[in-house]
Amino acid sequence: MEGQRPTRRAADPPVDTSTVLGKVVTVLHAFTADDHGVSLAELGRRTGLAKGTLHRVVNDLMNVRLLEKDASGYRLGGQMFELGMRASVERRLLEVAIPFMEDLYERTHETVHLGVPEGTEVVYVSKIGGHRPAPAPSRVGGRMPMYCTAIGKALLAFSSPALFADVVADGLARKTPRTITAPGRFRAHIDRIAETGVAFEYEESAVGLVCVAAPVLVGDDDPVAAISVTGPATRFRPEKHAAAVKAAAAGVAATLGRRAALRTP
Known part of the structure; x- marks a missing residue:
């Protein structure tokens, strides 16, 4: 296992696994939003760490509740959630945004999302779905590419040209038949969003889903987040809710x- 390359998502920062901290971070990054239990062998495959090293790191993480274990395997522990909720920027954003999301x-009565930018992806930090949510691929803590999601496009339209270049360089992979994959057409699409201040998605990330989103712009029009409403194409008309x-x-x-003005001396 020691020579095997660890599995790493594009948005994860590079880690030096020769250090103790690097090994810990590598193990934590090995978990995904879809995991309900991961075996030690699978963690070894994902991290590339030697079995003995991995076992020591896992035990240390369990001792401080950053990992938990049951019959299905290992998973991120409750302490990870507690630490995440102490992240001041995200916590303030959630406190402010959730009442507006509830109003939407x-x-x-369709699924409402709050997403923030991270690299060339969107990280979903809140989701209100009700009793008949659309079968969207998003989940709290999950990621989606910017280029094929309404939230991502709303963020991208007000971000730097360098980010647009990075998104195109990563590739506009076709998720559905309606995904915009031509860079020139995509540039024109983003320019229209910048003019109108609202982004639409019509079955570009998943067949059957449509969406409308708008960016949360602070300071000098810095897009710190975006809000969207998503519903099935059979009943939801996103343009009516723009x-x-x-x-x-x-x-x-x-x-x-x-709130920022009140905190400023």
Whole structure:
């Protein structure tokens, strides 16, 4: 196992596995949002760490509740959730955004998302789905590419040209027959979003799903997050809710701005 290359997601930072901290981070990054239990052998495959080293790291992480184990295998522990909720920026964002998201859900009774940018991907930090949520591939803590999601495109339209170049360089892989894969066409699409302040997705990330999103812009129009409403193409008309989504995103931005001003001496 020692010579095997560890499995690493594109958004994970490079890690030096010759250090103790590097080994710990490598193990934590080996878990995905879909995991309900991972065996030690599978962790070894994903991390590339030697069995003895991996066993010591796993035991240390279990001792501090960063990992847990049951009959199905290892999983991230409750302490990871507690630490995540102490992240001040994300916590403030959630405190402000959730009331606006709840209002959107009451208006639409469709799935409402809050996502933040990380590299060339969107990380979903909150989701309100109700009793009949659309079968979306998103999940809290999960990631999706920017280029094929409404939230991602809303963020990208107000980000630096360098980020757009990075997204195109990563490749516009076809997720569905409606995914925009031509860089020139995609550039024109993003430019239109920048003009209107609202992004749409029509079955570009998953067949049967449509979506509308707007960015949360603070300071000098810095896109710190985006809000979206997603529903099945059979019943949801995203264009009818563009104004409400845009207003919700603006409300979150204004509230964040006021709170930041109050914290400034």
